[in-house]
Amino acid sequence: MDITSDIHSQHISRQFNQELDELKTHLMAMGGLVEKQVQDAVGALLDHDSSLAERVVANDRAVNDMQIKIDEECTQVLARRQPTASDLRLVLAVIRAASDLERIGDEASKIARNAIDLIEADNGNRGFVEVRMISEHVRRMVRDALTSFARLDTELALKLVHEDDEVDNEYRSAMRSLMTFMMEDARSISSVLSVMWILRALERIGDHANNLAEYVVYLVKGLDIRHTDPEDLDKDMLEGKS
Template sequence: MDISSDIHSQHISRQFNQELEELKTHLMAMGGLVEKQVQDAVAALLEGDSALGRQVVDNDRAVNDMQIKIDAECTQVLARRQPTASDLRLVLAVIRAASDLERIGDEASKIARNACELIDGDNGSRGFVEVRMISEHVRRMVRDALTSFARFDTELALKLVHEDEEVDNEYQSAMRSLMTFMMEDARSISPVLSLMWILRALERIGDHANNLAEYVVYLVKGMDIRHTDPDDLDAEAIARKG
């Protein structure tokens, strides 16, 4: 059943409606914090701001706490309400999405820690162009993934599934460039390795944003596309389902 044709707003229990809305609201709040963590982690590197980097690392605990709170709320809804159909999909999608957001927070913390090491080592800005390009792409993916979840927008979600391949290609290209740097100057090996870890973290953030998009399709259409090749996805057929 398409969630857009369901009756989320027409439950007999207004309290149940409120609980479902609160789950979604709390997930969006967690997403906002995680999005800022990614933005600040990259800014710490590009602007040479180690204090901002340490702040990102410290804030990771807040991200973890939000996931624990959301998981507890979802457990209570499942136990008390025993939701079915699209309501059950919403709760399950929130649980899965919170897990991916927590992982994005972890990757942001990794970026911040490596950024602090590079800043403290005064290692210049080689490789920053690649970091800036990929970071802008994955940050946009995270933002759009959250938007698609908030709006139950499967069209935007499917667009993100295809974008993940672009990020993977950008990542591979950037890694080749960094390998060239190391081959040209052995002294660059240590800082370049840190940049590689940062790029790997950014690529993983893109993967998690892709997961969020897949959950939107599951939530709205009841279709599990997690192990489907993006080239095999028929947007028009998915739009008609429900």
């Protein structure tokens, strides 16, 4: 995915321009890998594919390596170029975004490990409907968060900030349903607990996607909205900020 809009000034140093472009390109590549990890982890569960789940777990190292590389590149830019204003915001946003993408990768690995346990136990598909529903929602959020970062699209980013509450509500509803099922059938406790851990991981992925969206607003507008009530955020609030 390419950055299709750029608020950053072009510098006399062609090398500096190239370094900033590479930061963004490498972040998008990491995002693409992480998005696939989430898709494969959930797919492994729903399709009872333990070999796919094992590949997700193994690929977590690649996600970690990409974060380390991005962090090193950002550190070098900070040390050599001492960027200011929007360039500094870009570097800081990339560092933060890479951290959240690595956390999403961790959550995908947790889903895959629990999927392996559930496939081996073969105790039915209780909770899979909820997993499918919430996973589709958070995967879309991750994809849209990456798109908003690539396009520097604050309108899409704000939409995602509002969506996080929807995921939280879906998660709480699913947990209540599974708790009721466990109370009715004690034999299901072990398998349902594994599904609950998967749902928790998906809810956390939604949180990290929300964080990515917040970084877009910070990058484009210079506003830190991390502790702002979503109901207080709208397009009018952001107008004139840069």
